[in-house]
Amino acid sequence: MxxxxxxxxxxxxxxxxxxxxxxxxxxxxxxxxxxxxxxxxxxxxxxxxxxxxxxxxxxxxxxxxxxxxxxxxxxxxxxxxxxxxxxxxxxxxxxxxxxxxxxSARELTFSLFVFGAAYVFGRLTDARQRAHRVEAEQAAARERARIAREMHDILSHAVSLMIVQAEAGPVAVRTAPERAEAAFDAISGTGREAMVQLRRMLGVLRDGDDAPRAPQPDLGDLGELVERVRASGLDVVYETADGPGGGARSGAGALPSATGATIYRIVQEALTNVVRHADARTVRVLLSYGDEALEIRVTDDGRGPRPGSGGHGLVGIRERAAAHGGTATAGAGPGGRGFEVRAELPVPTRAEGAR
Incomplete structure (x- = not known):
């Protein structure tokens, strides 16, 4: 003007x-x-x-x-x-x-059009902002769920092993002092490892993008996990097998790091459930590599399905598998004996892995 x-x-x-x-x-x-x-x-x-x-x-x-x-x-x-x-x-x-x-009718038509267009653009802006807020809230909810799963897995695993070792310690002190010493060392090591992982997670929450990034546990850490559980007195057998066409793929390097971390957490939670609930003597961890999927089986010889066996741990296993497009089930082991957690995750093809 x-x-x-x-x-x-x-x-x-x-x-x-x-x-x-x-x-x-x-x-x-x-x-x-x-x-x-x-x-x-x-x-x-x-x-x-x-x-x-x-x-x-x-x-x-x-x-x-x-x-x-x-x-x-x-x-x-x-x-x-x-x-x-x-x-x-x-x-x-x-x-x-x-x-x-x-x-003039021409000016009236033009004026109504431009004011109507301004109103429509304003409503579109409001709709876009609302959509962004919903997306942000959904992302925050997913992040809270992920953090809750991580903290549950870390604390549940560590506390369960520490309880088992602490309960066995007084008996071992009287009958086999060397075993008592090993039990106390296992409690100390498990606690320190849990504290390291919790500090890492809480540091990311507190400092955001400025926090140092440490790698998540991967397939290469499964051996150490098995040894920690084995130290609690449970006989753990860890095996890998190749399905049809899977021979060239059975290794941690063949999988994305996110998939490897998910496999680690699934096995960790399944072993934690065995330690806490199964009253088992042996447990078998089997990873079967195929052309398009990797199958995880954790089978124990304990007392089988138990009331309340669908708790947060098994829910977390299903959520982790679903996040990678896979599935997870739990129930009685082969022949109705013991308990078995089974998960199947799709894995990249050889061409995708090469890229």
Whole structure:
């Protein structure tokens, strides 16, 4: 609306005045408060625009930019009742403005179109922002669930092994002091390892992107995990096997690190359940590599399915498998004896692994 004050006007038109210039400025200043009181700003803009047209007949532009801005803001930020009030107000104000200006159907159609477009763009902005907030909330929920699974796995595994060793310690002190010493060493080592992993996780939560990143446990750490559980007195057999066409793939390096970490956590939770609930003597951990999937079986010779065996640990195993497009089941072992956790994870093809 300030162009007529910068570019010389046609001699046949009324010259621009400083009063008109000042009133034009008053139609823009209220936009500073458009987010705090958008409807009030709209009324102020309509009032100053009407005064400009009726009192001064100044050389303003036919397109009300300030009105479009405030309509967009109301559509994007205001509740439904304010949007409805704005729409009703515009239905009256736009025809009146056209009648005071050119009184042409063309201007009326154009004005309704541009104000309608401003309103639609405002609603689209609001919808996009809502979608972003929903995505952010869903991402936060997934992250909370992931952290809860990690902390459950770390603490449940460590505490279970420490309890078993602590219960065996007093008996070993009286009958086999060397075994008691080994039990206390195992308790100490398990506790230190749990503290390291918890500090690492809490450091990431506290410091965010500035926290040092340490690698997650992987297939290469399964041997150490088995040894820790074996130290509790449980006979653990760890085996790998190749399914049809799987011979060239049976190694930690053939799998993505995220898949390896998931396999580690599944085996860890399954062994923790054996230590806590199974009253078993032996447990077998078997990884079977195939062309398209890797199968994990953790089978014990304990007392089989137990009431409440669908707790957080098994739920976490199913969630971890599902996150990689796999499945997990738990139930009675072969022949109805013992208990077995079985998970199947899809793995990359050789071509994908090469990339």
């Amino acid at each position: 300030t162009m007529p004050f910068v570019v010389p006007r046609s001699p046949g038109l009324e010259p621009a005045t400083w009063a008109a210039y000042g009133l034009t400025t008053l139609t823009v200043i209220p936009l500073v408060w458009r987010r705090r009181a958008p409807v009030v700003v709209l009324l102020a803009i309509l009032a100053t625009s009407g005064l400009y047209r009726l009192a001064l007949e100044g050389p303003g532009q036919p397109l009300p930019y300030t009105g479009l801005v405030i309509v967009y803001t109301i559509a994007a930020l205001s509740p439904p009742w304010k949007r409805l009030a704005t729409a009703l107000l515009l239905v009256v104000a736009v025809p009146v403005s056209v009648w005071l200006n050119t009184r």
